[in-house]
Each structure stands twice: as structure tokens, then as C-alpha cells.
Amino acid sequence: MTVGDTGLVLVLNSGSSSIKFQVIDPVAGTAVVSGLVEQIGEPEGTIPDHAAGLHMIHQQLLDSGIDLGAIRAVGHRVVHGGTKFHSPTLITDAVLAEIERLAELAPLHNPPNAIGIEVARADFPDLPHVAVFDTGFFHSLPQAAATYAIDRDVAADYGIRRYGFHGTSHEYVSRQVAVLLDADLAELNTIVLHLGNGASASAVHGGVAVETSMGLTPLEGLVMGTRCGDIDAGVLMHLRRTAGMEVEQLDELLNRRSGLKGMCGINDFRELLEHIAAGSAPAKLAYDVYVHRLRKYVGAYLAVLGRVDAIAFTAGVGENVAAVREDALAGLDGLGIVVDPDRNRTGKGARIISADDSRTTVLVVPTNEELAIARAAWEFV
Ligand code: ADP
Numbered sequence: 001m002t003v004g005d006t007g008l009v010l011v012l013n014s015g016s017s018s019i020k021f022q023v024i025d026p027v028a029g030t031a032v033v034s035g036l037v038e039q040i041g042e043p044e045g046t047i048p049d050h051a052a053g054l055h056m057i058h059q060q061l062l063d064s065g066i067d068l069g070a071i072r073a074v075g076h077r078v079v080h081g082g083t084k085f086h087s088p089t090l091i092t093d094a095v096l097a098e099i100e101r102l103a104e105l106a107p108l109h110n111p112p113n114a115i116g117i118e119v120a121r122a123d124f125p126d127l128p129h130v131a132v133f134d135t136g137f138f139h140s141l142p143q144a145a146a147t148y149a150i151d152r153d154v155a156a157d158y159g160i161r162r163y164g165f166h167g168t169s170h171e172y173v174s175r176q177v178a179v180l181l182d183a184d185l186a187e188l189n190t191i192v193l194h195l196g197n198g199a200s201a202s203a204v205h206g207g208v209a210v211e212t213s214m215g216l217t218p219l220e221g222l223v224m225g226t227r228c229g230d231i232d233a234g235v236l237m238h239l240r241r242t243a244g245m246e247v248e249q250l251d252e253l254l255n256r257r258s259g260l261k262g263m264c265g266i267n268d269f270r271e272l273l274e275h276i277a278a279g280s281a282p283a284k285l286a287y288d289v290y291v292h293r294l295r296k297y298v299g300a301y302l303a304v305l306g307r308v309d310a311i312a313f314t315a316g317v318g319e320n321v322a323a324v325r326e327d328a329l330a331g332l333d334g335l336g337i338v339v340d341p342d343r344n345r346t347g348k349g350a351r352i353i354s355a356d357d358s359r360t361t362v363l364v365v366p367t368n369e370e371l372a373i374a375r376a377a378w379e380f381v
Contacts, residue, residue, distance in 0.1 A: 007072035007381060008032060009374040010061075010124070012054075014076070014116025016108065017042055019053045023066060024374035031370065033064045050112070051119045058123055074129045075377030076117050077369070079109035079165065079218075081133030088136070088376035091117055091129040099131065105159060105216070130377035137171040138164030140208045145304075148215075162220070164212035166200045169314060172372040173365045174204040177310045180350055181361060189305045191298060194367065195324065196315035197225040197267070201294075203301040211304045213297055219254060222297060223290040225267035228258035230293070260286045269317045294328040302335060308360045311337065314367040325353065329362065336360050 006027050013020040022034040037053040039045030047053050061068060076091070082102045089095055096117055103110040121129055138146075146162045148155060155161060170192045177192075178185040185207040192202045199222040203211040213221025213229075221229045231254065239245045245253070253262075261267035263286035266275060275283035302308055313325050322345045329339050336359030344353040347364075354362035 007378070008066070008070045009073045009075050009377045009381075010071050010120075010127075011075045011370045011373045011377070012077070012116055012120055013370075014050060014112045016040075016112045019050065019057060019116060021057050022370045022374075023061065023064075023071065024371055026371070026374045026378040029371055032066055033061060034370075035060055050115045051122070054116070054119045054123055071124075071127065072381045073377040074120055074124055074127050075373040076113065076120070076129060076131050077134070077168070077373055078113045078117075078131045079134045080106035080163065081131075081135045081139075082159065082163070083139075083161075085131070085133045086136050086139035088130050088132045088379065090380055091121070091131050095131065096121075105163070128377070128380045130380050132168060132373045132376045134165045134167050135163040137167030138162075138202075138209050138212050140210070141212065142210060145211050160216055162212070162215040164200070164202070164209065165214045165218045166194045166198065166202075167209070168369045168372045169194050169367040170200070170202040170204065170209060170212070172369065173312050173314045173367055174202070174207065176350065176365045177312050177363060178207075180352075180363060180365065181310065183309070188309050189307055190310045190312060191301045191305070191308055192312050192314065193294065193298075193318055193328075194315045195222070195294075195313065195317035195321075198227070199224045199229075199315075199317070201297040201301060203304045205305060211301060223286075223293045224259040225269075226256050226259045226261045228254050228262065260290060263289060269321055273321070273323070291324060291327045294324070298328060298332075308337075310361045310363060312363045312365045314365050319364055319366050325362070325364070337362065 009024050009026050011022045011024055017040045018036060018038045020036045023032045025032060037047065037056050040047045040053045041049055078099055080102045082105060084098060096114060099110055100114045117129060141162065148160055173192045174190045175185060177190050178188050190204045192204060194200050198218055201213040201222060202209050219227050223229045236250055239250060259267065260272060264282035266272045266283060272283055272287060276287055317324055326339055326344055329337050338355040338358035339353055339362055340355040350365050352361055352363050
């Protein structure tokens with residue numbers, strides 16, 4: 001049997017000015033073609049809208065020589081599923097309308113997701129289209145973890161609760177941990193640290209998410225490339241009163257001019273490490289704040305879970321920056337967490353990096369959200 005004999009899935013991730021795509025063999029777990037169309041709707045670009053962007057993707061797929069007839073489903077990444085969508089959902093007109101309505105909760109993300117779905121349904125009208133939600137895995141959060149301590153009528157009226165994001169990655173990685181350790185998922189307590197441009201932590205008990213660091217929006221929690229993560233909400237009122245900042249300015253400040261970038265002007269971690277090596281004090285402080293926050297979350301989730309079998313690092317920083325893994329878990333021997341420096345600094349791909357006598361197994365587990373989406377969509381074929 002060769003790749004694609006059983007069928008392929010087209011996975012689309014539509015952002016405001018880009019569409020990422022992969023054609024995946026969900027059974028073999030391999031990507032057959034992948035690519036990215038950028039600068040959609042930007043003045044300097046030549047692609048006026050998402051329909052034109054998808055048209056280019058269609059052409060690239062034809063040029064790639066794969067058998068388009070083998071594509072049996074389209075999987076769409078959708079950021080916000082609100083309280084309604086918990087699991088991968090076959091897209092109908094009503095489902096699409098609901099995804100558009102949820103733009104209220106995710107104004108930057110759901111509108112381009114919905115447009116991507118709309119144009120893809122027009123281009124591939126005979127295929128099932130499946131939405132996979134970033135929030136889905138965190139539907140299971142216990143009420144005590146999901147509820148903000150504010151006036152409950154206000155919370156109810158405006159859908160204010162913790163939804164969590166990066167769920168596809170947290171679910172995929174927590175399951176991979178069980179596979180790698182040859183352990184029963186139902187028995188496993190895992191902390192997943194997804195450290196990319198966006199960053200989030202989760203606590204997973206028996207395959208079910210019980211805590212996560214992102215909240216109503218992907219702004220809460222860890223320090224990120226350009227987002228501040230946790231902050232005293234009083235800062236917003238203070239800046240409103242003293243600096244006269246409007247809501248759009250505050251939004252821009254906390255989402256785009258904060259995090260690593262805000263503290264030292266650099267949001268790319270590779271560059272950050274170069275600046276630290278060259279002696280930059282702001283870059284070093286930004287790194288220290290980043291690592292300190294990560295340690296706090298690990299400690300908090302140890303307490304939430306009571307016993308932790310595994311801690312898994314994933315995404316761009318989690319998979320590639322040994323120093324972050326080492327520094328975030330340094331000195332936790334007393335809690336049963338011992339990273340082996342050699343294992344941590346050498347090797348590639350999925351692997352164990354803790355010492356043999358570490359009670360908690362520490363791992364690097366590459367994430368693969370596209371494959372998880374492809375497999376979810378495949379269930380509908
Ligand atoms: P996202 O999917 O959220 O855009 P990624 O998971 O690709 O993000 O992570 C991007 C981050 O990972 C960037 O800060 C980038 O610098 C960092 N990164 C990726 N590869 C490496 C590497 N080899 N060494 C250091 N940092 C890396």
C-alpha cells in the first residue's frame with residue numbers, strides 16, 4: 001500500500017492575512033504536500049482576498065501532482081468554539097453561522113477562520129468539511145478552574161469564563177506521552193507546556209484537561225512572544241485613567257507590544273538567545289521573566305494534579321530551547337523532577353530528557369496540530 005491509498009485530508013488554517021495548508025495521509029501520519037499563502041488582502045501583495053488565496057492553493061495542489069481525487073475531507077482549524085462546540089464538528093450552514101457569531105469572543109481569529117471555511121466549501125463542495133476547535137479539549141475544565149471570580153450575572157450575560165486554547169496540541173501531546181511511555185492514558189497525569197509564539201500550559205488527568213493557562217482569550221497565562229500573559233487587571237484601569245489609553249490601544253499594548261517583545265524588543269527566541277549571549281540586560285531580564293512564569297505554572301499544576309507522571313515540552317521553543325527546559329525545572333529534585341543535562345542538550349525529536357531516578361518523566365514531544373486535525377476530519381469520512 002502506498003501513501004494516500006486509503007485517502008487524504010486537506011487541512012486548512014486560515015488567518016487574517018494567510019492560509020496555511022497541508023495534505024495529510026491520516027493513516028500513515030505523513031504530510032504529502034504543505035505550504036502557505038501569505039499577504040492576503042495586504043496592499044503590497046497580489047492576493048486580494050481569501051477566495052483568491054485558496055484558488056492559489058488549489059493550483060499548487062494541482063501542480064504538486066498528487067491525485068486530488070484522493071482528498072476525502074477538509075479539516076479546518078477554528079480558534080473559538082464557545083460553549084457549544086466540544087468536539088470536531090461537521091460543518092453545515094448553521095455551524096458556520098455559529099462560528100461567525102463566536103467572533104464576539106475571538107474577534108481576531110474566528111472571522112478569518114469562517115471566511116476560510118466559506119471559500120473552501122465553495123471550492124470543494126462535494127467533500128465533508130470538519131471544524132476542529134482550539135478550545136474543544138478544554139471543555140472538560142472543572143467549574144472551579146473555568147470560572148472567573150466576578151459577578152456571576154455579568155459572567156453569564158457576556159460568556160465570560162476560561163475557555164483555553166491550543167487544545168488540539170495539548171490533546172495530541174498528552175496522548176503521545178502515553179504512547180511514548182507505553183502507559184495507560186486513563187492512569188496518567190501530565191503537564192503539557194506548549195511554548196511557541198503563543199504559549200500555554202495544561203494539566204491533564206487521565207486524558208482529560210483539568211487546568212489550562214489561557215482564558216477567555218489567548219492573552220492569559222504564560223509570557224509569550226508579544227503577549228503579556230497574566231497581569232493585574234488593575235493595570236488596564238490605571239492606564240485608562242492616567243495615560244488615557246483607549247480600548248484598542250490597550251488591546252494592542254497587551255497583545256502585540258508586550259511579552260518578550262515588550263520587555264526587550266525581540267519576540268523571536270533564537271534572536272533573544274543571541275542577544276543574551278551578547279550581554280543584553282533587557283534580553284536577559286525578558287528571559288528570566290519568561291522562565292519564572294513557567295516555573296510558577298509547573299508548581300501550580302503539580303498542586304492541581306497532586307501527582308505528576310510526565311511533563312512534556314512542545315512547540316518551537318519547547319522543542320528546541322534546551323536552556324528553557326533546564327531552567328524552568330532546575331532545583332526541583334525535592335519534588336521528584338530531575339532533568340538530565342546531557343539528554344536535554346542532545347538528541348532530536350520525541351525523547352525522554354529526565355534522569356532515570358526522576359519520579360516525573362520529562363519529555364520533549366513535537367506537536368502536530370495538522371495531523372490531529374486531519375485525523376479528526378478523517379473520522380467523518
Ligand atoms: P507558532 O506556531 O505559535 O507560530 P512555533 O511553535 O513555530 O510558533 O514557535 C515559534 C518560536 O519558536 C519562535 O520564538 C522561534 O524563535 C522559536 N524557535 C523555533 N525553532 C527554534 C530553534 N531551533 N531554536 C530556538 N528557538 C526556536
